[in-house]
Amino acid sequence: MQCPKCGFVQPEGTVECGKCGVIMAKAMRAASRPAPPAPPAAAPLSTATTPSPEAEPEKRPAPLALIGLLLIVAAAAAWWLNFPSSSGLFPDSYVNSRHQFALTPPREWLQLTPENFKQLIEEYKDRFPKELRSLITKPGFEVSFVRIPASPEEFTPSLNIVVIPMKQNLPPLTGADKDEAVKSITTELKKHIKDYTMESSSIVEVDGLASLQIMGSAPLTVILEPSKPVMSEKGAFGLQHVVGHSQAVMRTFTLRSEQLMVPGRKRAYVISYTADEGGFAEVAPVFRSVTGSFRVMERPPRFGPVVMGALNGGIIGAGIYVFYIFVGRVMIALSNRP
Numbered sequence: 048m049q050c051p052k053c054g055f056v057q058p059e060g061t062v063e064c065g066k067c068g069v070i071m072a073k074a075m076r077a078a079s080r081p082a083p084p085a086p087p088a089a090a091p092l093s094t095a096t097t098p099s100p101e102a103e104p105e106k107r108p109a110p111l112a113l114i115g116l117l118l119i120v121a122a123a124a125a126w127w128l129n130f131p132s133s134s135g136l137f138p139d140s141y142v143n144s145r146h147q148f149a150l151t152p153p154r155e156w157l158q159l160t161p162e163n164f165k166q167l168i169e170e171y172k173d174r175f176p177k178e179l180r181s182l183i184t185k186p187g188f189e190v191s192f193v194r195i196p197a198s199p200e201e202f203t204p205s206l207n208i209v210v211i212p213m214k215q216n217l218p219p220l221t222g223a224d225k226d227e228a229v230k231s232i233t234t235e236l237k238k239h240i241k242d243y244t245m246e247s248s249s250i251v252e253v254d255g256l257a258s259l260q261i262m263g264s265a266p267l268t269v270i271l272e273p274s275k276p277v278m279s280e281k282g283a284f285g286l287q288h289v290v291g292h293s294q295a296v297m298r299t300f301t302l303r304s305e306q307l308m309v310p311g312r313k314r315a316y317v318i319s320y321t322a323d324e325g326g327f328a329e330v331a332p333v334f335r336s337v338t339g340s341f342r343v344m345e346r347p348p349r350f351g352p353v354v355m356g357a358l359n360g361g362i363i364g365a366g367i368y369v370f371y372i373f374v375g376r377v378m379i380a381l382s383n384r385p
Contacts, residue, residue: 051078114373121366128358131346133254140340143189146210148316151340152192153206153333159191187211192337194330202267202300202323204330206337209317216347217310220250220257228259232306240265240304251307254343259308264301264324272296303327307338312345 049056051074055066063070136142141158142149152158159167192206220228229248237243243265251260274295278287300323307318318341320334 051075110376114369114376117369118366118373121362121369125362125366127349128362129348131349133342133344133346136342137340140342141190146189146314146316147311147343147345148208148210149340149342149344150208150337153194153337156192156194156206156333159193161188185209200298202302202326204322204326204333205320206334207319207321209319211315211317213313213315216313217315220259220310222250225250225259228308229261232259232261232308233263236261236263236306242266253307253309253338253341256310256343256346258310259306261306261308262304263306264303266299267302268299300324305334309341309343310347311343312347314345316341316343 050064050067050069050071052069053064053067055064057065061071064074136149137151139151140149141152157167187209189208189210191208194204196203218224225248229245233243233245236245243263245261245263247262249260250257252258272295274292276289277291277293279290281287302321303324305320307316309316309318318338320330322330
């Protein structure tokens with residue numbers, strides 16, 4: 048047998064190796080055991096990092112262009128709500144820059160203003176309607192258009208515009224407050240027009256704005272020829288004295304009138320149409336044409352004060368927040384520049 052430790056060959060049954068002295072049985076058992084497996088080689092270190100499946104994607108801040116666009120949209124919305132634009136003007140429109148309105152005047156009708164009415168009264172004398180003289184001198188009168196009749200016995204159709212300044216904008220006209228407005232305007236008309244009768248009222252649109260329309264009528268007595276003194280025959284010394292007066296020549300017209308109250312920015316426009324009942328049908332198309340051409344160049348906000356306050360507050364708050372983000376992004380961009 049051979050020693051598993053030193054390889055010395057010796058007789059069978061030997062207990063100890065004759066050369067190295069190892070116990071043969073113990074050395075044989077140790078030699079028959081399998082060798083333990085070698086440990087696995089260590090993997091080389093890597094500098095790359097593996098992303099965690101639970102990691103959230105990085106949130107990138109909004110670009111400056113998008114923030115700037117949001118600011119422009121907020122400003123445009125505020126302008127659209129608070130400063131509505133009027134429809135386009137018609138060619139040859141009469142434009143009142145002081146009170147910001149325009150209309151297409153009737154052709155061949157006389158235009159009266161506070162600046163030229165004295166000259167026109169002198170030019171047309173008795174043909175000039177006496178009922179207009181008091182209106183022209185009243186506060187708020189802006190312009191009137193009249194059709195001078197062929198004779199003093201005919202009534203003069205007229206179109207008048209009065210502007211009423213206001214401390215705040217009129218609220219949008221609805222059916223709920225129409226009756227109250229009609230009562231107020233009718234009361235004023237009765238102060239200036241004797242025996243005025245309101246016939247109908249409605250809400251109509253003028254230049255896209257809800258406006259109040261009132262139709263009415265009233266009798267008007269016009270003195271065509273005043274009473275004159277009647278003199279006696281000449282006496283012995285050529286003297287005369289008044290013995291009486293001639294009968295005045297008068298005529299009573301039944302007038303039809305229409306008033307339109309149109310809202311503007313901190314003002315109201317009152318458009319009045321007046322004509323004799325017999326000739327109203329003839330001039331009604333002229334009145335309709337003027338109403339259709341009327342333009343309010345400084346318009347009230349699109350909604351009432353409560354709704355506009357809420358909308359403007361929301362837009363201002365959003366605009367401040369977006370502007371704060373915009374300034375922050377600009378500062379970051381400037382700080383990162385080399």
